[in-house]
Amino acid sequence: MKSRNASAIWNGDLKGGNGRISSDSGVLDKSAYSFATRFEDGKGTNPEELIAAAHAGCYSMALSNELAGDGMSPESVETRASVTLDQVEGGFAITKIHLDVKAKVPGASQADFDAAAERAKTGCPVSKLMNAEITLASQLDS
Known part of the structure; x- marks a missing residue:
């Protein structure tokens, strides 16, 4: 079975930072995520x-x-x-x-x-x- 891959990069500290998530398929392409998208109502994924x-x-x-x-x-x-x-x-x-x-x-x-x-x-x-x-x-x- 073929493995599937994705990657993430995070910049900054937990509360003030932000990141991008991508998948090799391109479905996720530098999709934004942050403290606000995870614990609040920020725009982006988590x-x-x-x-x-x-x-x-x-x-x-x-x-x-x-x-x-x-x-x-x-x-x-x-x-x-x-x-x-x-x-x-x-x-x-x-x-x-x-x-x-x-x-x-x-x-x-x-x-x-x-x-x-x-x-x-x-x-x-x-x-x-x-x-x-x-x-x-x-x-x-x-």
Whole structure:
């Protein structure tokens, strides 16, 4: 499997500094991040937002795969991931990630969908990476 790469540069101290994040694919190209984008409402991205995007994308693909393995063909899988950064003893940590998924899967029962959704939650490679509580709310659209 091919490895994926990204890089970041930070200039200055934590509160007054700023940085840029880039990815080899070019999707991120010197995208701004700062203390304000991470802990306040500044314009730009932050590591937690990028983790949320990665988890949402990975989970959607994992759920699609689980559904297909059960003989169901999803028309769409839409996932929103919410990452919580909390101050804990010794600093800050990502303590929770909540996945909110809505999918359109013709012919699927709620029970079968929920089972696939739970398997995807634990089987998703990004879920496996996280040392945080991961919760899930799933909605099957008919």
